[in-house]
Amino acid sequence: MADDTAMLALPAAERPRDLALGVFTRPRSKTGWRSWVNTVDHKKIGIMYGVSALVFLLIGGFEALLIRAQLWSPRNSLLSADQYNQVYTMHGTTMVFLVVMPIGAAFANYLMPLQIGARDVAFPRLNAFSFWCFLGGGIFLNSSWLLGGGADGGWFMYAPNSGVIYSPSHGIDFWNLGLIIAGIASLVGSVNLITTVINMRAPGMSLMKMPIFTWMTLVTQFLLLFAVPVITVAQFLLMFDRLFNANFFNVAQGANPLLWQHLFWIFGHPEVYLMILPAFGIVSDILPVFSRKPIFGYTFIVFSGVAIGFMGWGVWAHHMFVSGIGPVSVMVFSLTTMFIAVPTGVKILNWTATMVGGKLKFDTPMLFSIGLITMFTIGGLSGVSHSIAPADTQQTDTYYIVAHFHYVLFGGAFFGFVGGLYFWFPKAFGVLLNETLGKFNFWFMLIGFNLTFGPMHILGMQGMSRRIYTYDEGFGFTFWNRLATVGAFTLGSSILFLIFNIIYSVRRAKKLGLECPNDPWDARTLEWIAPNPTPEWNFDPIPTVTRVDDFWYRKYEETADHRLVRVATADEVVQHSNGAGVHLPSPSYWPLITAFGIPILCYGLIFTLWLALVGGLLIVAGLYGWALEPPDDPDAGHDHHDDHHGDAGGEHAGEPTEAEAGSEAKEMETVG
Amino acid sequence: MTATAVDHGPAESGGHAEHKSHDRTYVITAIGLAIITFAETATYLWPKVPVWDWGDGVGITVSLLVMMAVKFFFVGAVFMHLKFDNKLLATTFVAGIVLAIGVYLAVLFAFRFFSAGTHMV
Amino acid sequence: MASVTVAEAHGHADHAHETNTGISNNKLAMWLFLGSECLLFGGLITTYLVYKTPLPGQKGPKEVFDIGFTSVSSFVLLMSSLTMVLGHSAIERGDHYRTRLWLTATASLGAVFLSGQIYEFTAFVKEGMGYTSSRFSSAFYTLTGFHGVHVTVGIIMLVSLILLSIRGKLPTERAETVEIVGLYWHFVDIVWVLIFAVVYLIPVGAPV
Incomplete structure (x- = not known):
């Protein structure tokens, strides 16, 4: 309910306040760790999402390596069956909820406002709250390792296996509550980001002029908006079952365990699309740059993304073909699943057509994008094979499924994210990652990836089950499992290599004092109008947009015979102002404090209700502190802007063009 | 003021x-x-x-x-x-309602809610 | 939803030209949130429908519900929507006294509804239908309980608004805050319209 109560915020400071509720001095620091803790800047929040996701990636990756090490040889005893259950459950949960989703959020937070020409998101403090909720949820979930063991029911947590009888440890309670907290983060974030895209675009930036990543972010956030409450319902039901003895999944009381499967997959299938769509957006923005051609069929790419968003709601029961949902349901969901391959195919076609006839440059971001297209196509084809229900009956619960979803989520989403990291790293940090190491990184990752998940197709066809901690000698699984394990360690090394490249490149740039060019890739989309690294104020003034790929067409013009000629250098186009007079949202501690109360409340639900009371009070105090704190700090140093709120209009009357005056008016409402 | x-x-x-x-x-x-x-x-x-x-x-x-x-x-x-306001708001809300009705009706159909009467589990 | 925007707070912004769509961020955010709530309550109602028939020997809807009582409390909640919207229209006129009056009426009607629900729950428990008694009872208490929590949050927001207004912190320019709280309140009312028909009135065992 956080967002409801907080809405009662006071009008922004009729009178200045030094102490919010008399407790904290309004934070002012712009450097050091404090500037990160109290920040409401979408760029810093985006970076924090990324860094946290990277840490969780290392945890989830370690769990993956444990799984692969256990499966190295038949009857291996590195992990017991129980430990294996916990490790694969937490691996899946971590990778889905704490790695892929937040990396998508990281890109969305950092890039989306820049791509639409805004100075921040619509609700900067809610944005900070989202991040802290996500981090709190992630830490809460992983703290189960220290407090009696992780969840052990698989990331889909099927009932009644998730009941207290079959899983008496607190692992599933941690899973449940941790994901509810992360769900709050996603829901609040989606409301915030949708509002931003719909309401805060720069002048001229109509919906059909937005960069494709922003479009895909919009679709993703709508999916989150509608999908998160469904899993929240399911998790509340499970929580009431486990903590308060309710009967939702208690078969002895006539409960139907399929209810969980339905609720979970109604969420779960939009979930897989909201994991892949941000990567699709990233690739759609990278490919045109390195093909030196506009994206082929902008409208098709956009609407196929929207179509995926809609159709993603009608396919969930293909996860349940063997659960006995009946022939009619199976037939209907088979058909919808076949249909959803169409918009995805449209995208692959468009990307390929973008490259055809382009002057291709194979820099690292491009390599990763091509990696996404090829690997995702393989995963997509194995996915279509699931839509044929009889074939799916053979494949269900085998490694074939594991191979399929790793091809789409790692080969698809993650390759796109790494490409995006290489592409936008200079935008965020003002440093170009080393190109040679990057190319090596790509091939390293591609080979490791295929070595890991390629053999799993064969293992699945041979009938090897998922989620079983070992296999017998004569089954013929040993060779392919060894291959996959070798691949997994290769893949793990390639992730470490990526981190090495980041550290190496940043150190080297610092040591040699390398200046990053403002437009290292000859890019196309609006975010590159801001200099590298992006200044605190993003844009000054807010640019006026006239067409898709606006930045590109400020550099190049089309002649009468349709040839592009350069009319300006990047440095002429990139903004160089110092941001004086730009009015930015003030930092705040309250989002952190409010978000901090939630995990405490949840620990209380599991261990002792007294602690829940403490957590609850903290949340309430945080919300009221937040509501009573003016969104904007009148005492903060905003250069000369300070005392002119009343006659801001007069101040802007001197602006040279109407468009710019309009953009200044826009700036005011970014301060929510 | x-x-x-x-x-x-x-x-x-x-x-x-x-x-x-x-x-x-x-x-x-x-x-x-x-x-x-x-x-x-x-x-x-x-x-x-x-x-x-x-x-x-x-x-x-x-x-x-x-x-x-x-x-x-x-x-x-x-x-x-919603009658007097921007259509976008109604669209947002109706989207939620339509989606909810669609997916949950499908669930009820899958549970044979409309055909099995009280015998449904 | 967190707060008003600075532009509004300083009272010099023209609503119509503030955002791309002309809708304020706060209002759009609230509608998005309500759209998302549809899926939440949809899930809970579905769960209830799947579980509403009791097993043999257990108390079901037919045995416990007191339709007369619930009809009255439903009526009370419905009328609170009227007082809410009158409160909103009072503040748009700049009539702060009547705003407070209507908001107080709304919060009071909400509180009456909530007390009715608490009374109903205690009566059910006395009749021997506890939270863990059957799949029907778990589903029923969870659905109506979720709704009750929403009403409670609404009452807290209304009381906060009344206090703000008394302290003069709810000027006419901020009428939209009342409207947004109102949206939430009407939504909670709408959900009860669904619950009243689907849970209480439609006879169990009827071919739906």
Whole structure:
């Protein structure tokens, strides 16, 4: 309910306040760790999402390596069956909820406002709250390792296996509550980001002029908006079952365990699309740059993304073909699943057509994008094979499924994210990652990836089950499992290599004092109008947009015979102002404090209700502190802007063009 | 603040009549809703009234669902201003409703809710 | 939803030209949130529908519900929507006294509804239908309980608004805050319209 109560915020400071509720001095620091803790800047929040996701990636990756090490040889005893259950459950949960989703959020937070020409998101403090909720949820979930063991029911947590009888440890309670907290983060974030895209675009930036990543972010956030409450319902039901003895999944009381499967997959299938769509957006923005051609069929790419968003709601029961949902349901969901391959195919076609006839440059971001297209196509084809229900009956619960979803989520989403990291790293940090190491990184990752998940197709066809901690000698699984394990360690090394490249490149740039060019890739989309690294104020003034790929067409013009000629250098186009007079949202501690109360409340639900009371009070105090704190700090140093709120209009009357005056008016409402 | 009040002065007096008429709409809507609520309760108190007793037991359910939908519509359109407000807001809300009805009806169908009657598990 | 925007707070912004769509961020955010809530309550109602028939020997809807009582409390909640919208239209006119009056009426009607629900729950428990008694009872208490929590949050927001207004912190320019709280309140009312028909009135065992 956080967002409801907080809405009662006071009008922004009729009178200045030094102490919010008399407790904290309004934070002012712009450097050091404090500037990160109290920040409401979408760029810093985006970076924090990324860094946290990277840490969780290392945890989830370690769990993956444990799984692969256990499966190295038949009857291996590195992990017991129980430990294996916990490790694969937490691996899946971590990778889905704490790695892929937040990396998508990281890109969305950092890039989306820049791509639409805004100075921040619509609700900067809610944005900070989202991040802290996500981090709190992630830490809460992983703290189960220290407090009696992780969840052990698989990331889909099927009932009644998730009941207290079959899983008496607190692992599933941690899973449940941790994901509810992360769900709050996603829901609040989606409301915030949708509002931003719909309401805060720069002048001229109509919906059909937005960069494709922003479009895909919009679709993703709508999916989150509608999908998160469904899993929240399911998790509340499970929580009431486990903590308060309710009967939702208690078969002895006539409960139907399929209810969980339905609720979970109604969420779960939009979930897989909201994991892949941000990567699709990233690739759609990278490919045109390195093909030196506009994206082929902008409208098709956009609407196929929207179509995926809609159709993603009608396919969930293909996860349940063997659960006995009946022939009619199976037939209907088979058909919808076949249909959803169409918009995805449209995208692959468009990307390929973008490259055809382009002057291709194979820099690292491009390599990763091509990696996404090829690997995702393989995963997509194995996915279509699931839509044929009889074939799916053979494949269900085998490694074939594991191979399929790793091809789409790692080969698809993650390759796109790494490409995006290489592409936008200079935008965020003002440093170009080393190109040679990057190319090596790509091939390293591609080979490791295929070595890991390629053999799993064969293992699945041979009938090897998922989620079983070992296999017998004569089954013929040993060779392919060894291959996959070798691949997994290769893949793990390639992730470490990526981190090495980041550290190496940043150190080297610092040591040699390398200046990053403002437009290292000859890019196309609006975010590159801001200099590298992006200044605190993003844009000054807010640019006026006239067409898709606006930045590109400020550099190049089309002649009468349709040839592009350069009319300006990047440095002429990139903004160089110092941001004086730009009015930015003030930092705040309250989002952190409010978000901090939630995990405490949840620990209380599991261990002792007294602690829940403490957590609850903290949340309430945080919300009221937040509501009573003016969104904007009148005492903060905003250069000369300070005392002119009343006659801001007069101040802007001197602006040279109407468009710019309009953009200044826009700036005011970014301060929510 | 005073300056603001002056700024908004004319606009406000201009909107005055409009608000009053809205108030009328609100009260009339509320009376209508109250009558429907009474009719809803009446299906329980007097189930044999021919309006909703079609002899097969379906009548009461259908009438109740229709009355529910009408109440839902009027609260949304009038009290929540969807009728007077930007269409985007109505679209957002209707998207949520349509999606909810769609997926959850599908779940109920999968559970044979509409065919198995009380034998459904 | 967190707060008003600075532009509004300083009272010099023209609503219509603030955002791309002309809708304020706060209002759009609230509608998005309500759209998302549809899926939440949809899930809970579905769960209830799947579980509403009791097993043999257990108390079901037919045995416990007191339709007369619930009809009255439903009526009370419905009328609170009227007082809410009148409160909103009062503040748009700049009539702060009546705003407070209507908001107080709304919060009071909400509180009456909530007390009715608490009374109903205690009566059910006394009749021997506890939270863990059957799949029907778990589903029923969870659905109506979720709704009750929403009403409670609404009452807290209304009381906060009344206090703000008494302290003069709810000027006419901020009428939209009342409207947004109102949206939430009407939504909670709408959900009860669904619950009243689907849970209480539609007879169990009827071919739906």
